[in-house]
Amino acid sequence: MTRHMVEPDDQPLAGKVASRIREMLIDGDLAPGEKLSEQHVASLFGISRNTLREVFRLLTSQSLLTHIPNRGVFVAAPDEVCVIDIYRVRRVIELGALRAASRGHPAVARMNTLVAEAKEAQKNGDWRRVGTFNMEFHRAIVELADSPRLNACFEMILAELRLVFGQLENNAHLHEPFVELNASLVTLIETGMILEAVDRLEAYLLQSERMVLAALQRRGNQDR
Amino acid sequence: MTRHMVEPDDQPLAGKVASRIREMLIDGDLAPGEKLSEQHVASLFGISRNTLREVFRLLTSQSLLTHIPNRGVFVAAPDEVCVIDIYRVRRVIELGALRAASRGHPAVARMNTLVAEAKEAQKNGDWRRVGTFNMEFHRAIVELADSPRLNACFEMILAELRLVFGQLENNAHLHEPFVELNASLVTLIETGMILEAVDRLEAYLLQSERMVLAALQRRGNQDR
DNA sequence: GCATATTTGTCCGTATGTATA
DNA sequence: CTATACATACGGACAAATATG
Numbered sequence: 001m002t003r004h005m006v007e008p009d010d011q012p013l014a015g016k017v018a019s020r021i022r023e024m025l026i027d028g029d030l031a032p033g034e035k036l037s038e039q040h041v042a043s044l045f046g047i048s049r050n051t052l053r054e055v056f057r058l059l060t061s062q063s064l065l066t067h068i069p070n071r072g073v074f075v076a077a078p079d080e081v082c083v084i085d086i087y088r089v090r091r092v093i094e095l096g097a098l099r100a101a102s103r104g105h106p107a108v109a110r111m112n113t114l115v116a117e118a119k120e121a122q123k124n125g126d127w128r129r130v131g132t133f134n135m136e137f138h139r140a141i142v143e144l145a146d147s148p149r150l151n152a153c154f155e156m157i158l159a160e161l162r163l164v165f166g167q168l169e170n171n172a173h174l175h176e177p178f179v180e181l182n183a184s185l186v187t188l189i190e191t192g193m194i195l196e197a198v199d200r201l202e203a204y205l206l207q208s209e210r211m212v213l214a215a216l217q218r219r220g221n222q223d224r
Numbered sequence: 225m226t227r228h229m230v231e232p233d234d235q236p237l238a239g240k241v242a243s244r245i246r247e248m249l250i251d252g253d254l255a256p257g258e259k260l261s262e263q264h265v266a267s268l269f270g271i272s273r274n275t276l277r278e279v280f281r282l283l284t285s286q287s288l289l290t291h292i293p294n295r296g297v298f299v300a301a302p303d304e305v306c307v308i309d310i311y312r313v314r315r316v317i318e319l320g321a322l323r324a325a326s327r328g329h330p331a332v333a334r335m336n337t338l339v340a341e342a343k344e345a346q347k348n349g350d351w352r353r354v355g356t357f358n359m360e361f362h363r364a365i366v367e368l369a370d371s372p373r374l375n376a377c378f379e380m381i382l383a384e385l386r387l388v389f390g391q392l393e394n395n396a397h398l399h400e401p402f403v404e405l406n407a408s409l410v411t412l413i414e415t416g417m418i419l420e421a422v423d424r425l426e427a428y429l430l431q432s433e434r435m436v437l438a439a440l441q442r443r444g445n446q447d448r
Numbered sequence: 449g450c451a452t453a454t455t456t457g458t459c460c461g462t463a464t465g466t467a468t469a
Numbered sequence: 470c471t472a473t474a475c476a477t478a479c480g481g482a483c484a485a486a487t488a489t490g
Contacts, residue, residue: 013458037475057281070477085372092371149310236478238477272479294486
C-alpha cells in the first residue's frame with residue numbers, strides 16, 4: 001500500500017535491488033570472496049528469496065558475483081590473472097572501436113566534456129570522481145564504433161574493472177596521469193590522426209594495466 | 225527417487241532447460257517475436273514458474289529472448305539492423321584476436337581439424353554441419369587471443385548469429401564459399417602472415433555480412 | 449470507455465538434496 | 470557421523486498491469 005505510492009516502481013524490483021548491490025560492489029562495501037546468503041540478503045533488502053535469486057542471476061551474468069552450484073553466490077574476487085585478461089579485452093575492444101571511429105562523432109564532444117570535468121575534479125582533489133570520469137571517457141571511446149552490442153560487451157568488462165578498483169585503496173596516482181593522456185587522445189581524434197591515437201591508447205592501456213597490477217599486488221602483500 | 229538415479233543431475237535444472245530452449249531457438253523451431261507464456265512453457269517442460277523465470281533470465285541475458293516488463297518474454301527477432309551490428313562486433317573481436325595471435329597456438333590445430341571436417345560435411349551435402357563447423361572455426365579464431373572474457377563476449381554474439389541463421393531457410397550457398405576461405409586463413413596464420421590473414425578475414429566478414437543481409441531480406445519479402 | 453479475464457510480478461511455505469562444522 | 474545450515478525446486482496465493490470483449 002505504501003511502496004507503489006512512494007515510487008513509480010518503473011523497473012522490476014529485481015532490477016532496482018541489483019543496481020543497489022552493484023553500487024555496493026563497486027564502492028568496495030562488500031569484501032571479495034564474501035558469501036552472500038540468500039536468507040540474509042533477502043531479509044536485508046526486504047525482498048523474497050525468489051526475487052533475490054533473480055537479482056543474483058543478473059549480477060552473476062555480469063561477472064560481479066560468482067555462482068557455485070549448491071554452494072551459493074560469492075562476491076567476485078578478481079585476481080591478477082583476471083586483471084590481465086580484462087586489459088587484454090580492453091585492448092581489443094577499445095582499439096578496435098577507435099579504428100572504426102568516424103570524425104565528428106557526437107561521442108567526441110562528450111569526451112571533451114569529460115576531460116574538462118576530470119580536470120575540475122582533479123583540482124578539487126576528488127580522485128573518486130576523476131576515476132569515474134575516466135571510466136566514462138573510455139566508454140565514450142567504445143561508443144565511437146556506434147555498436148550497441150560492443151557497448152554492452154564493454155560495459156561488462158568495465159563493471160568488473162570497477163570491482164577491482166573498489167577493492168583497491170583509493171590511490172590518487174592510479175587516475176592522475178590519465179587526465180592529460182585523455183586530453184591528448186581527444187586532440188588526436190579531432191584532427192583525424194586515428195592511427196596515432198590508436199598507438200597512444202595502446203601504450204596508455206599497457207601503462208594502466210601495470211599500475212593496477214602493482215596496486216593489486218600491494219594489497220595482496222598487505223593481507224598476509 | 226527416480227531422477228537422481230537416471231542422471232547425475234550435475235547442472236541446475238534451470239541451466240538444462242535453458243540449453244534445451246536454446247537448441248530450439250537456433251534450430252528455428254520457435255518463430256521470431258513469438259510470445260512465450262510462463263504458464264504454457266512451464267507446463268510444457270514440467271517445471272515450476274519460478275524455475276522457468278530463472279531460465280528466461282539466462283536466455284534474455286544472452287539476447288536470445290526479449291523481456292518486456294509486465295508483458296512477458298518473446299523470441300528475439302533480429303532484423304537487418306541487428307545483423308549489421310553483429311558483424312560490426314565480429315570485425316572488432318575477430319580481427320583484434322587475430323592481431324593478438326601467437327604462432328603455434330593450440331587453437332590453430334583445431335582450426336585445421338575443423339576445416340577438414342567441414343570439407344567432409346561439404347562432400348556429403350550436409351550444409352547444417354558445414355555451418356556448425358564454420359561457427360566453431362570462428363570461435364577458434366577468437367581463442368587465439370587466450371582471453372576467457374573475450375571468448376564469452378564472442379559467444380554471446382555468436383548465439384545471436386545462430387538465431388539469425390535459424391530463421392533463414394537453409395541455403396547451401398550461405399556456407400559453401402567459406403570452407404575454402406577458412407583453409408586459406410589457416411595457411412596464412414601457420415606461416416606467420418598475420419597481417420595478410422587480418423586483411424583476408426576482414427574481406428571475408430564483409431562478404432558474409434552482405435550474404436546474410438540479402439538472405440534476411442529475401443525472407444522479409446517472402447512474408448508479405 | 450468500461451468491465452472482465454488473463455498474465456506477470458512478487459511473496460510465502462515447504463520439501464529435498466547437498467555441503468560444511 | 471550426525472547435525473545444521475543452505476541452495477534448489479515446487480506449488481499456492483494475491484496484487485498490479487495488461488489484454489480482451
